[in-house]
Amino acid sequence: MVFVKLSIRNLLFSTWKSPVLSTSELELEKGKESQKKGLSLLESRLESIELLMASDKWEDAKLLFRYLTYDLVNFQLTRTDQKEIPFGEDLSHFSIPESEKKFKPFRFLESFGKLAELSGKELDEYFSYALDTYEFLLEESKKDFKARYTTALDRFQRIKQIRIIFLSVVLSLSLFGYLYYQYKYPVLKDQSIKIFTFVNKDKPETSEARMVSLPVLKKDIGNWVEFQFELNESMSNFGGLRIDPLEQRGIHFVLDQIRIFDSQGKEIYFKKIVVSPNLLPEDYQDFLKIIDIKTAGKQSPGEIVEMITTGSDPQIQLVFPTLNDAKKIQFKMKYIEAHKVKKK
Template sequence: MVFVKLRIRDLFFSPWKPPLLTNPELEFEKQKEIQKKGLSQLESRLESIELLLTSDKWEDAKLLFHQLTYDLVNFQLQRTGQKEIPFGANLSSFSIPESDRKSKPFRFLEFSDKLSELKNTELDKILTFAIDTYEFLLEESNKEFKSRLMTTLDSFRLIKRIRILLVSLVFTFSFVSFFYYQYKYPVMKDQSIKLYTFVSKENQQTSESRVVSLPVLKKDIGNWVEYEFPLDESMSSFGGLRIDPLEQRGIRFVLDQISIWDSKGKEIYSKRIIVSPNLLPEDYQDFLKIVDVKTASKQMPGEIVEMITTGSDPQIQLVFATLNDAKIIKLKMKYIEAHKVKKK
């Protein structure tokens, strides 16, 4: 028996063009093509018989069974280099091959002489025997293809398939890795911070008429920036603040301090977002709602809370005592792209 010894270097240094075959190898390839064609015809004939039986066309199925009997026998004879038996001739000279299979091949020959007398229900049994025989011939042929009829062209085809598989795996892995990296560590886009004011905890309604925004510049990523939002008269009185820090998921940010100033330049509200001893943001009860935002990593009490957006509409809503005559809101913030985060 011939085995293909495949080494790693063969994948890279063996020729990329099909090899020139010797005359014996050309003959082997011809034999394999004949056998493959014969197996395909046998399979097609079995399918035709099955369709006839399903359609209750018993007599037509018997005629095709008679032809299939000689096809199966002659395929085995041809495969083993023996003389074929003409159609209609006596099959008693045919020697049934030995097999270790549980379902022995060529059992249908027991019924070949009385095929026309068989009942319709018995034809299904013969079809099963014929299928078992086909599977035996297919298995034996494949064994021969990988042993006696093996050529250098088979080795070339094997290496080619492995090369294609490896290239496909590399491209697939690269493709998946690229998009996973883009999802896991997105690059920050140009966008804006938006602030909405609302009346109170009981009246949380926001509207586009009570909103201010400032752009986030990519050049400021990684740096502390104090964003200053001027408020008009319609937004000067409120008891709640909604902060939309981003419009993109997967971006880290730190909101160090929120401060609100009145028209006289007096600070009337101030809050730092730091980690409390219970590892939640300090004064957690002041947070009415947090949407599409989570803490970014394990942090220690007293540290500024580092957060990361988990959706495309992140919000942080705070409530406090009603403020009047508010003119400016200041946010001290820093944006960080996830792939630039330094591990602790």
């Protein structure tokens, strides 16, 4: 394994600059490139023959098969430092190499003498044997590249590749960690809190015409803030209130109390949201719907309910006896970023 052969010191501190090769190493690199070029030529020959056979151009395919046969034989001779056989000369003295695979390379040589007489089906078999031989030569060449042709450049490229993989993994993990932290512990952004009034629990429909909003500012994080919503005429009579406390998931908040006043400044509704003995918000039946919000952690009876938004469109819908001549709604609230929440 490369990881065993290469020390951590080499991986981390060796130069990123390509090494200077000796004369013998340059010759090895030259031989390696020549062998790769030969493999590319063999692959190109096979592709050309396959196209000719697919078009039933048998005679043209046979002609290319003759060239391919000598190319395959001479590639094997060259890679084993033997003299090439010129095109057209006798191939009977060529020694077929041993193979550990099930198929035997160079089996097409058995039919080479009668290539001109082969039928389409027999040419398919010839092609199959030639392809097997190419695969054999490709595998043997890979072994050559790792053994005979190894130079300092190969070692440098292995180290470079491992470095790139290592850096990619580190960057990916760092990015994942950052995104996960942002998801789990989002930072409060400047946004809005909105309230909608609706008729009653049987008619909970809302509209922009019956909506008022106020800014929620990042600078107020962790502090109690009083929001005072001035209601327009169309919102003065209602029996339900929809509160959109945020536009962001993952933020803790506390809604301490809700107070509603009429046009004379008289308080006509008051609600304090605390934990009941059954650990639900007190007077839970007053909550028509709670969307994208849940209680945050373990809480005790009598405490103000701490909540956390679980989606980007959180809502609390409250219902109560119909109020008339309402003019102002007042909230006392506090927003808390998740990573600043004290564990209980």
